[in-house]
Amino acid sequence: MFSGYDSIASIYDNINAEIDYSKWADFIESAFNKYLDSKPELVLDLACGTGSMTFELHSRGYDMIGADSSEDMLSEAYEKAFSKGISNILFLRQDMREFELYGTVGAVCCCLDSINYLTKDGDLDKCFAHVHNYLDPDGLFIFDVNTPYKFENVYGNNQYIFEDENSYGQTTYCGWQNEYDKDSKLCNFYLSVFTEEDDGSYSRCDETQTERCYSLEELKTHLKKCGLEFIGCFGGYDFSQPKNDCERWYIIARAKK
Numbered sequence: 139m140f141s142g143y144d145s146i147a148s149i150y151d152n153i154n155a156e157i158d159y160s161k162w163a164d165f166i167e168s169a170f171n172k173y174l175d176s177k178p179e180l181v182l183d184l185a186c187g188t189g190s191m192t193f194e195l196h197s198r199g200y201d202m203i204g205a206d207s208s209e210d211m212l213s214e215a216y217e218k219a220f221s222k223g224i225s226n227i228l229f230l231r232q233d234m235r236e237f238e239l240y241g242t243v244g245a246v247c248c249c250l251d252s253i254n255y256l257t258k259d260g261d262l263d264k265c266f267a268h269v270h271n272y273l274d275p276d277g278l279f280i281f282d283v284n285t286p287y288k289f290e291n292v293y294g295n296n297q298y299i300f301e302d303e304n305s306y307g308q309t310t311y312c313g314w315q316n317e318y319d320k321d322s323k324l325c326n327f328y329l330s331v332f333t334e335e336d337d338g339s340y341s342r343c344d345e346t347q348t349e350r351c352y353s354l355e356e357l358k359t360h361l362k363k364c365g366l367e368f369i370g371c372f373g374g375y376d377f378s379q380p381k382n383d384c385e386r387w388y389i390i391a392r393a394k395k
């Protein structure tokens with residue numbers, strides 16, 4: 139099972155502190171209002187990570203299931219649930235290409251380019267077919283991807299360093315180097331995490347993650363093949379059409395049964 143998030147799970151939320159999950163959830167709820175006859179009762183947050191969207195939607199009254207393949211990301215989600223006193227979210231360790239639920243759900247969301255982590259031929263179909271299988275008839279699938287523009291012009295072969303200090307004053311450094319191959323459409327991220335220990339020394343942990351760049355046509359083709367009707371591709375939470383330099387596409391599809 140994919141585990142490229144284990145080393146960075148504990149600093150993941152800080153790395154992504156600028157993501158406004160509340161505004162993103164507003165978009166998801168607007169999509170429910172626009173495209174569903176009634177509010178879904180049960181929502182699956184696929185590749186939920188540390189559960190940021192899961193908790194946001196839970197706070198808005200949805201029954202939530204969060205599924206992710208990384209044990210360490212799920213541990214962070216469990217800890218957050220515990221500290222918030224929430225015990226009615228079902229977190230499952232599942233691969234999005236072959237997950238099993240107890241029944242169907244009214245909507246599936248899959249946020250922050252998790253779909254780009256499906257890198258092998260056939261992965262998209264496996265994931266989309268499972269989403270279709272577990273959606274109620276006409277249920278919504280809402281996901282986003284990093285765009286080809288972002289892979290080519292933003293990730294490229296660039297490198298970044300992130301620094302985080304925990305509540306005990308210990309520092310973690312995370313350096314990552316991107317390597318995008320235009321032919322294979324695969325982008326490797328080489329992560330090195332240096333964590334300060336109690337004695338002031340640093341432990342090092344390395345991980346490699348890979349994302350795959352998908353064109354809109356490819357995504358539409360695979361959605362259709364798996365019984366998911368494409369509703370739209372948007373460039374922002376305002377349902378605007380994506381511009382050429384758009385870095386994230388927000389895509390909405392509906393399960394036809």
Ligand SMILES: C[S@@+](CC[C@H](N)C(=O)[O-])C[C@H]1O[C@@H](n2cnc3c(N)ncnc32)[C@H](O)[C@@H]1O
Pocket residue numbers: 140143184185186187188189190191205206207208211232233234235248249250251252255256
């Ligand atoms: C960029 S993070 C997004 C997490 C979360 N959706 C968010 O908004 O913060 C990508 C997530 O996808 C998960 N992931 C990657 N491949 C997966 C797979 N095949 N099945 C399930 N989860 C996967 C990773 O463990 C990670 O938590």
